[in-house]
Amino acid sequence: MYLKHFNKARDQLNHALELNRHDLTYMMLGKIHLLEGEMDKAIEVYKKAVEFSPENTDLLTALGLLYLQAGEYQKAFEHLGNVLTYDPGNYKATLAAGSMMQAHGDFDVALSKYKVVASTVPESPPLWNNIGMCFFGKKKYVAAVSCLKRANYLAPFDWKILYNLGLVHLTMQQYASAFHFLTAAINFQPKMAELYMLLAVALTNLEDIENAKCSYEQAVALDKCNPLINLNYAVLLYNQGDKEGALRQFQEMERKVTVARESSTPDFDPEMVEMAQKMGAALQVGESLVWTKPSKESKSKQKAAGSGKSSSQQPLGSNQALGQAMSSAAGYGKTMQLPPGAATPALPKKPPSLPLEPEQEQDSETSPEESPAPTGDGEQGKEKHQSQEAAE
Numbered sequence: 001m002y003l004k005h006f007n008k009a010r011d012q013l014n015h016a017l018e019l020n021r022h023d024l025t026y027m028m029l030g031k032i033h034l035l036e037g038e039m040d041k042a043i044e045v046y047k048k049a050v051e052f053s054p055e056n057t058d059l060l061t062a063l064g065l066l067y068l069q070a071g072e073y074q075k076a077f078e079h080l081g082n083v084l085t086y087d088p089g090n091y092k093a094t095l096a097a098g099s100m101m102q103a104h105g106d107f108d109v110a111l112s113k114y115k116v117v118a119s120t121v122p123e124s125p126p127l128w129n130n131i132g133m134c135f136f137g138k139k140k141y142v143a144a145v146s147c148l149k150r151a152n153y154l155a156p157f158d159w160k161i162l163y164n165l166g167l168v169h170l171t172m173q174q175y176a177s178a179f180h181f182l183t184a185a186i187n188f189q190p191k192m193a194e195l196y197m198l199l200a201v202a203l204t205n206l207e208d209i210e211n212a213k214c215s216y217e218q219a220v221a222l223d224k225c226n227p228l229i230n231l232n233y234a235v236l237l238y239n240q241g242d243k244e245g246a247l248r249q250f251q252e253m254e255r256k257v258t259v260a261r262e263s264s265t266p267d268f269d270p271e272m273v274e275m276a277q278k279m280g281a282a283l284q285v286g287e288s289l290v291w292t293k294p295s296k297e298s299k300s301k302q303k304a305a306g307s308g309k310s311s312s313q314q315p316l317g318s319n320q321a322l323g324q325a326m327s328s329a330a331g332y333g334k335t336m337q338l339p340p341g342a343a344t345p346a347l348p349k350k351p352p353s354l355p356l357e358p359e360q361e362q363d364s365e366t367s368p369e370e371s372p373a374p375t376g377d378g379e380q381g382k383e384k385h386q387s388q389e390a391a392e
Contacts, residue, residue, distance in 0.1 A: 006032050023053050030062065042066060050079075057087045065096055073100060091120045099130055107134045125155035129164060136168055144168050159188035166198055175205040193223035197232060204236055212236060220249075225260065227253040228272060234279055247283050 013029040016022070026049030033042035046063040053059060064079035077100060083093035098113030114131050121127060132147030145168055151161045166182035169175070182199045189195060196219035203212035216233040223229050230253035238246040253276070260266045 006036055021052055023049065023056050023059060026052070027059065027062070039066060039070060043070070055086055057083045057090055057093075060086075061090065061092050061096075064093065068096055068100065076100065089120065091117045091124075095124070095127060095130070102130060102134055102137070105137065107137045110134055123154055125151045125158055125161065127151075128154065129158075129161050132168075133164055136164070136171070141168055141172050145172075157188060159185045159192075162188070163195060163198075166195075166202070170198060170202060173205070175202045178202040179206065191222060193219040193226060193229055195219075196222065197226075197229045200236070201232065209236070209240060220252075225256055227256040227260070230256065231272065231276060231279065234283075235275070238279065238282060243283065246279075250279060250283055 010029065010032050013025055013032070016025050017029070026045055030042045030045040030049070033039070033045060043063065043066050046059060046066065049059045050056070050063055060079050060083045064076045064083065067073075067076035067079065077097070080093045080097050080100075083090050084097070087093075094113050095117050098110040098117070101113065102110035111131065111134050114127060114134070117124070117127055118131075128147050128151035132144045132151060135141070135144040135147060145165070148161060148165045148168065151158070152165060155161060162181045162185035166178045166180075166185060169178035169181060179199065179202045182195060182202060186192075186195050186199065196215045200212045200215035200219065203209075203215060213236065216229070216236065219229045220233060230249040234246040234249035234253065237243075237249060257266075257268075
């Protein structure tokens with residue numbers, strides 16, 4: 001396993017289970033599936049392990065965290081509840097439970113859970129990340145920055161924490177500081193489109209339009225399903241007088257919204273919907289030959305797509321929601337669907353706010369609000385940069 005020979009390791013562990021079933025064997029086999037990116041198989045292995053040893057809190061915690069990552073919150077809550085029944089002091093389960101509550105906006109209850117965890121593991125980066133995003137959700141930004149910087153001190157290479165710091169500084173209109181943290185996050189997570197979008201918002205407010213456009217282009221190239229990116233880019237182009245470019249981005253945003261509505265029932269941020277309506281009205285006036293009268297169905301889709309008007313603050317508002325979501329989702333490297341109210345991966349999902357959902361081997365959990373971003377997840381991002389909730 002440590003030599004990266006996963007196929008041989010898996011065969012030997014399966015053979016070991018045939019000879020004699022043991023908790024540790026199941027645990028290692030599940031880890032191998034996770035290292036290979038096979039979450040479904042890992043869940044099946046842990047389910048068999050729990051049937052064999054129903055009172056093993058490590059196995060129950062691992063299975064609960066996997067369900068949390070998969071978005072099956074009811075099953076996650078059941079297994080984590082069983083863990084706390086057998087071991088009330090289990091900080092991993094407590095942190096994960098707090099992360100779930102945070103993802104659903106119960107910040108005070110989540111903070112009470114984190115207070116219990118802090119007495120056991122006071123130097124846990126996911127813990128302080130999630131506490132910071134709870135304060136962010138309560139609009140106590142100075143306290144949020146303080147907690148997130150402590151998390152960053154404990155884990156300087158965790159991109160989810162850097163993402164959340166950038167999100168909070170954007171909200172406080174401290175754009176130079178936001179640029180600093182978002183750039184650092186991109187160095188560790190260069191393939192995440194939402195990071196480039198937030199960076200573009202910071203650059204726009206720093207009046208560096210050319211680099212903001214480059215950042216948006218990179219975000220558009222990386223993203224496949226987040227309409228918020230195209231909306232914010234359309235706002236920038238419209239403000240710079242490029243109505244044709246704004247129209248292309250707005251149409252791409254509508255396409256993504258249509259796809260999202262066909263595959264699921266996404267919950268778009270009201271601010272995003274309002275901005276989309278304003279942008280649609282503005283472009284309809286400027287490009288009357290291109291726009292046709294939409295049907296009722298397309299109207300509803302346009303509203304869902306959510307786009308912003310022309311002020312630089314509007315894109316920022318949309319971005320804030322996305323970040324919060326990642327924060328709630330805190331924990332594993334995602335994303336991250338979109339998070340609930342931008343707080344639950346989450347694109348998607350109303351994913352957790354960027355708080356981090358605990359990783360399988362980490363002390364946990366979505367950015368969030370979903371988190372991890374988000375924001376985010378998150379993740380607590382809107383579409384949800386899920387400021388992924390830091391329950392690792």
